[in-house]
Amino acid sequence: MRVARVALDVPLPQLFDYAVPEGMAVVRGARVVVPFGKRSVVGVVMALGDASDVPPERLRAIAALAQDAPPLPEAWLELAQFAADYYQRPLGETLHAALPPRLRRPKPLERAPLAWAITPPGREALAALPARARTKRAVLALLAHGPAAADAPSLTTAAARRAVRELAAAGSIAPHRPEIAPVAPEARFPLTDAQRDAIDAVAAALGRFAAFLLHGVTGSGKTEVYLRLALAAVRAGRQVLVLVPEINLTPALEREFRACFPGHLLVTLTSAAAENERAEGFLAAQEGVARIVLGTRLAVFTPLPDLGLVIVDEEHDPSYKQQEGLRYSARDLAVWRARAVGCPAVLGSATPSLESWTNARAGRYRMLALPERARPGAALPAVRTIDLRADPAKDGVAATLAAAIEARLERGEQALVFLNRRGYAPVLGCGACGWAAGCGRCAAHLVVHLADRRLACHHCGRVEPIPRACPVCGNVDLFPFGRGTQRVEAALAARFPAARILRIDSDSMRAKGRWQSTSDAIRAGRADILVGTQILSKGHDFPMVTLVGVLNADAALFAADYRAPERLFAQLEQVAGRAGRADRPGEVLIQTRYPHHPLYRALVEHDFARFAEALAEERRVAGFPPFVHEAVLRAESRSLDAAIAFLRAAVRAAPREREGVQVYDPVPMTLSRVAGWERAHVLAQSRSRRALQTMLAAWRATLHGMRPPGDVRWHFDVDPIEF
Numbered sequence: 001m002r003v004a005r006v007a008l009d010v011p012l013p014q015l016f017d018y019a020v021p022e023g024m025a026v027v028r029g030a031r032v033v034v035p036f037g038k039r040s041v042v043g044v045v046m047a048l049g050d051a052s053d054v055p056p057e058r059l060r061a062i063a064a065l066a067q068d069a070p071p072l073p074e075a076w077l078e079l080a081q082f083a084a085d086y087y088q089r090p091l092g093e094t095l096h097a098a099l100p101p102r103l104r105r106p107k108p109l110e111r112a113p114l115a116w117a118i119t120p121p122g123r124e125a126l127a128a129l130p131a132r133a134r135t136k137r138a139v140l141a142l143l144a145h146g147p148a149a150a151d152a153p154s155l156t157t158a159a160a161r162r163a164v165r166e167l168a169a170a171g172s173i174a175p176h177r178p179e180i181a182p183v184a185p186e187a188r189f190p191l192t193d194a195q196r197d198a199i200d201a202v203a204a205a206l207g208r209f210a211a212f213l214l215h216g217v218t219g220s221g222k223t224e225v226y227l228r229l230a231l232a233a234v235r236a237g238r239q240v241l242v243l244v245p246e247i248n249l250t251p252a253l254e255r256e257f258r259a260c261f262p263g264h265l266l267v268t269l270t271s272a273a274a275e276n277e278r279a280e281g282f283l284a285a286q287e288g289v290a291r292i293v294l295g296t297r298l299a300v301f302t303p304l305p306d307l308g309l310v311i312v313d314e315e316h317d318p319s320y321k322q323q324e325g326l327r328y329s330a331r332d333l334a335v336w337r338a339r340a341v342g343c344p345a346v347l348g349s350a351t352p353s354l355e356s357w358t359n360a361r362a363g364r365y366r367m368l369a370l371p372e373r374a375r376p377g378a379a380l381p382a383v384r385t386i387d388l389r390a391d392p393a394k395d396g397v398a399a400t401l402a403a404a405i406e407a408r409l410e411r412g413e414q415a416l417v418f419l420n421r422r423g424y425a426p427v428l429g430c431g432a433c434g435w436a437a438g439c440g441r442c443a444a445h446l447v448v449h450l451a452d453r454r455l456a457c458h459h460c461g462r463v464e465p466i467p468r469a470c471p472v473c474g475n476v477d478l479f480p481f482g483r484g485t486q487r488v489e490a491a492l493a494a495r496f497p498a499a500r501i502l503r504i505d506s507d508s509m510r511a512k513g514r515w516q517s518t519s520d521a522i523r524a525g526r527a528d529i530l531v532g533t534q535i536l537s538k539g540h541d542f543p544m545v546t547l548v549g550v551l552n553a554d555a556a557l558f559a560a561d562y563r564a565p566e567r568l569f570a571q572l573e574q575v576a577g578r579a580g581r582a583d584r585p586g587e588v589l590i591q592t593r594y595p596h597h598p599l600y601r602a603l604v605e606h607d608f609a610r611f612a613e614a615l616a617e618e619r620r621v622a623g624f625p626p627f628v629h630e631a632v633l634r635a636e637s638r639s640l641d642a643a644i645a646f647l648r649a650a651v652r653a654a655p656r657e658r659e660g661v662q663v664y665d666p667v668p669m670t671l672s673r674v675a676g677w678e679r680a681h682v683l684a685q686s687r688s689r690r691a692l693q694t695m696l697a698a699w700r701a702t703l704h705g706m707r708p709p710g711d712v713r714w715h716f717d718v719d720p721i722e723f
């Protein structure tokens with residue numbers, strides 16, 4: 001009897017045994033459909049054996065072997081195993097999180113080939129088919145002239161579809177993949193010396209592992225570096241993985257890669273793609289048809305048998321860290337993959353993460369610098385601070401900034417006003433009794449959204465009507481405190497009545513295609529003032545923006561989260577990078593009460609290195625990452641007491657052998673309640689990643705054996721960024 005050990009999508013650490021039916025060609029990596037309880041579920045075969053601990057009468061059999069795709073390759077299984085081990089999550093859950101959703105469902109994927117070609121038996125069939133088989137003859141006759149696209153009109157009528165299906169089943173026609181060669185980007189400009197040096201350094205490392213930190217200021221032409229390297233790798237017969245934080249916000253990069261890698265050579269993978277499309281993209285990469293995979297963090301799990309280059313753009317972006325389910329860092333897994341296959345990894349950013357910066361300073365990564373803007377004559381914008389103590393803000397905007405906006409309006413240029421808060425006002429409060437509108441399900445205030453006259457929770461999505469009166473004291477004069485994008489938009493509209501103002505935040509950009517049409521409108525000059533959040537800080541190019549104004553950024557200087565300054569610097573440097581990309585010089589004005597704060601000084605001087613060094617020193621002294629390694633054990637429950645009690649028990653059960661690992665006391669998270677769930681956690685820290693990993697693995701094994709009381713659920717978050 002043959003037995004398959006199958007990984008299933010369940011929160012249990014073990015594999016499940018199933019009997020392999022006679023004649024079923026099951027191998028490691030095969031996707032199979034198996035009975036689990038009363039359900040049929042998809043599993044992945046991890047191993048085969050000839051015995052099981054399950055008594056034969058209880059051993060159930062595999063129901064079906066998935067035929068819609070080849071088995072998952074060995075390298076992919078090893079990636080999933082590594083992610084499961086490192087992020088302390090059961091293998092089955094990890095594997096399934098790494099698969100596209102469509103391949104997790106028992107129903108086979110019906111794959112649509114790109115094109116059809118006639119086979120030699122098909123040519124014989126054409127001669128032999130009776131005249132009444134009209135449609136089949138027509139299809140074969142068409143293909144006898146050469147391959148045809150599967151969506152050609154004459155192949156997509158109902159009758160033709162049936163004929164195609166039957167001819168394919170009979171082997172008369174077969175899927176066809178046209179040979180396409182990549183196209184070198186046309187020589188629009190000579191490369192800068194810095195670009196050339198960066199390309200040469202990475203190109204010389206093709207074929208072996210090396211990690212590069214491409215530290216290039218905004219507008220330094222990083223995309224061109226990625227493109228040339230990708231071209232070199234593809235021409236050398238390799239595949240390339242390109243990760244970006246958000247494809248929709250950086251259409252230029254996708255456009256340039258598309259032009260270089262037409263047709264099926266490139267697939268894009270994002271969570272927004274239709275399920276079938278995502279599965280097709282995954283398989284096109286696995287089968288080697290796609291040579292470039294361009295995608296968001298989930299694309300790091302794409303099987304790439306010929307992987308020869310890994311690129312992570314905007315590597316500092318927090319969206320590379322998945323914050324639920326399998327909590328992985330796509331950037332870190334990407335580097336792991338490069339090391340595993342032995343190819344270079346290029347991490348690019350104008351504001352590298354402190355992790356990558358430290359790796360480069362320690363010599364683990366090689367630093368490549370693009371210190372200047374690529375376009376001849378283009379300079380970095382002049383950054384200045386506005387001291388709010390001397391020049392107080394009126395409706396959020398200081399006189400100096402208002403005058404600078406006015407000047408842009410007169411010159412027909414664009415101004416961008418940045419603040420990191422959407423909605424109208426962050427709080428609705430009562431001046432009489434001190435009440436403030438809070439979310440009933442989260443430990444957070446409701447945000448006033450005047451545009452749709454509602455209060456909204458930015459954590460759980462709950463919306464409520466704006467109350468007419470204070471629910472505590474009945475006062476009808478409720479007051480919005482603070483300022484969000486909607487309120488600033490309204491204030492600017494009042495101050496500059498003739499200006500065309502565009503608000504750009506995740507509320508106004510929700511609809512599909514909205515970002516594209518908005519950025520087209522900006523580029524075409526159909527707006528004068530842009531008001532928006534960090535969406536505007538992502539790498540796009542608005543040549544007519546010559547002024548960036550930053551409102552109230554100070555809160556992040558003193559936030560409890562030690563990563564807040566790092567994020568603030570990155571956001572401001574990126575948003576500043578939007579100013580003056582073309583032939584007109586840009587200006588950045590930052591409103592602050594702390595104009596002498598080192599963070600702002602570093603921005604003024606465009607001195608990322610100094611900022612990073614100072615921050616690194618602070619973290620080293622305080623014992624924070626990247627100088628220590630961290631993980632948290634998090635528990636969630638409707639009751640905070642229950643969550644904390646479970647964590648206390650978990651700490652007591654933690655392995656005693658844990659040299660070099662410090663385990664702290666359970667505490668509620670900063671945002672302790674979300675959507676009705678109370679959240680608490682325990683921090684574990686170590687200077688040694690290995691010591692931490694060993695301890696966590698042992699701890700997790702113990703925890704799987706404990707039964708958490710009531711509704712308590714737990715998970716680990718390794719290298720967490722949320723506390």
Ligand code: ADP
Binds near residue numbers: 195218224374375541
């Ligand atoms: P980054 O991603 O580093 O911010 P981009 O790759 O978007 O910068 O490049 C900024 C602009 O500079 C783009 O419009 C690009 O076409 C242009 N560019 C890139 N390289 C060169 C070059 N060598 N000479 C002139 N312009 C260049």
Ligand code: ZN
Binds near residue numbers: 430431432471472
């Ligand atoms: Zn009141």
Ligand code: ZN
Binds near residue numbers: 440457
């Ligand atoms: Zn809420």
